[in-house]
Amino acid sequence: MLAQKILTRNPKAELYYDLVELLTGVTLVGFLWTHMLFVATILLGKNTFNSLSQALDDYYLSYVGIPFIILVFMMHILTAGRRLPTRYQEQQIIWRHAKMLEGADTWVWVFQVITGAAIFALGSIHMWVVISGWPISAMTSAERMQAFWWFYLVLLILGEYHAGFGIYRQFVKWGWFPRKPLGYISKVITAIILTLGLAALWVFLKLGGA
Amino acid sequence: MxxxxxxxxxxxxxxxxxxxxxxxxxxxxxxxxxxxxxxxxxxxxxxxxxxxxxxxxxxxxxxxxxxxxxxxxxxxxxxxxxxxxxxxxxxxxxxxxxxxxxxxDTGAWFRHLSLKTKAWVHTDKEFDPNAAEERMDNETALLIYEAERCIECGCCIAGCVTANIREDFLGAAGINRVARFMVDPRDERSGNEYFEVIGSDEGAFGCMGLMACDDNCPMQLPLQLQLSFVRRKMLAFGLSK
The missing domain is CATH 3.10.20.30 (Beta-grasp domain)
Known part of the structure; x- marks a missing residue:
């Protein structure tokens, strides 16, 4: 034992890290799916979308929710990110290993790492843009889509992938259920949310010219 | 031909x-x-x-x-x-x-695992060779037997990404071994003692859930369910003390 390790030892630290990773992950998945349902209200028309945005604003839900989600987002990056291989040799081992094993879940995780890093960057840009163009309205959203639809398309796909497989993996790690049905259910939900998101994207694009 | x-x-x-x-x-x-x-x-x-x-x-x-x-x-x-x-x-x-x-050489690795997890029944009871053996209900016996089917071939460890990059990770074989003693009523270890052994990134929390262990076990052990069982137990022990 080394003095610096004895002095800083906390036997429960890794439990707390794992728990924070779980809780922040589940919260973010819940947020993302709700977020996409809210965005999809554009399918019901501009007015529905605007009045929902107005209601969230009126009841201060946006002002509480957004800082909270940013905090959770940061905590998730810190706790889930601790598993990222940062050394060159570790990355080489994992890459070789994934190619050798051809295990579906191993590949899914490799992309989970890549999508996670990408969401860190793209999600931050998205939050900044939306907050600096406050409040949210159908017209400003549609305007953003005109120039940056490709940005939102990429973010949508990465986000849904990361969320869908993230929640699957948490259930695999903690759950009472076998993996096969879990994988099926998370894929179905992801497909539904992705379809809604794509439909909303399309409606915003159509709306943009007006 | x-x-x-x-x-x-x-x-x-x-x-x-x-x-x-x-x-x-x-x-x-x-x-x-x-x-x-x-x-x-x-x-x-x-x-x-x-x-x-x-x-x-x-x-x-x-x-x-x-x-x-x-x-x-x-x-x-x-x-x-x-x-x-x-x-x-x-x-x-x-x-x-x-x-x-x-x-x-899988032997040295599994010997380390046995010592690290203290893989034997811990009890203060004095052994009486003349007494009748204590009874165990069939369900518990089957749970223990299921975990004991592990032949320590090392396939789960070799398939595991975490074990490939973290030398101290005990992997599915190690966590399964601890699960075996946790269900055994003869083992008198407290939750705290199990937590000391495996309630860290070396044990239960090091698993990232990639399930190459579960996919590649030649004995078809239910490793996903064993790993999640131990993870939940570690959560309960860790939060209770």
Whole structure:
């Protein structure tokens, strides 16, 4: 034992890290799916979308929710990110290993790492843009889509992938259920949310010219 | 009619480090049905006596002949050549100390696991050889038996990404071993004591849920359910004290 390790030892630290990773992950998945349902209200028309945005604003839900989600987002990056291989040799081992094993879940995780890093960057840009163009309205959203639809398309796909497989993996790690049905259910939900998101994207694009 | 089967086998001897690792090809006559284990013996007998690989029981009991067969950790004695078409590539298991070619030292690794997890029944009761054995209900006995089916071949460890990059990770074999004692009513260890052993990134929380252990266990142990069982127990123990 080394003095610096004895002095800083906390036997429960890794439990707390794992728990924070779980809780922040589940919260973010819940947020993302709700977020996409809210965005999809554009399918019901501009007015529905605007009045929902107005209601969230009126009841201060946006002002509480957004800082909270940013905090959770940061905590998730810190706790889930601790598993990222940062050394060159570790990355080489994992890459070789994934190619050798051809295990579906191993590949899914490799992309989970890549999508996670990408969401860190793209999600931050998205939050900044939306907050600096406050409040949210159908017209400003549609305007953003005109120039940056490709940005939102990429973010949508990465986000849904990361969320869908993230929640699957948490259930695999903690759950009472076998993996096969879990994988099926998370894929179905992801497909539904992705379809809604794509439909909303399309409606915003159509709306943009007006 | 027998066919020709090509093998591509990893060669490296740590005693001659000047010779870099390389893949060597062998072609043998393949009868109707043979295991990889039989094929390796044929190669060693007929073509290359220097080829190193391990085996003992030939019957999926000892776990010695685990190796990476066409990318997957498998037992050589339980895998048929006819399961594959074309060249069969054989690599040694990663994570374990390489003895040479396909031979690895799983023994030292599993000994460390046993000491680390203190894998024996901890009890203060004095053993009375004349007393009748204590009864155990069938359900508990079956749970223990299920975990004990592990033959310690190392396939779960070799398939695990975490074990490949973290030398101190105990992997599915280690966590499964602890699960075995947690369900055993004769083991008097407290939740706290189990938590000390496995409530960290070396144990339950090191698992990232990639389930290569569950996919590649030659004994089809329910490793996902064992891992999640121990994880939940560790959460309960960790939060209760």
């Amino acid at each position: 027998s066919i020709q089967r090509k093998f591509s086998i990893f060669r490296y001897n740590p005693n001659t480090p000047d010779v870099k690792p390389f893949m060597q090809e062998y072609v043998i006559e393949e009868p109707q049905s043979m295991t990889i284990f039989t094929a390796l013996n044929k190669i060693r007998e007929e073509q290359d006596p220097s080829l190193m690989f391990d085996f003992v029981c030939r019957a999926a009991i000892c776990g010695s002949c685990a190796m990476v067969i066409n990318g997957k950790p498998r037992l050589a004695c339980k895998t048929l050549t006819t399961d594959f078409s074309g060249t069969i590539t054989l690599m040694p298991l990663p994570v374990f100390k390489l003895v040479g070619d396909l031979s690895v």
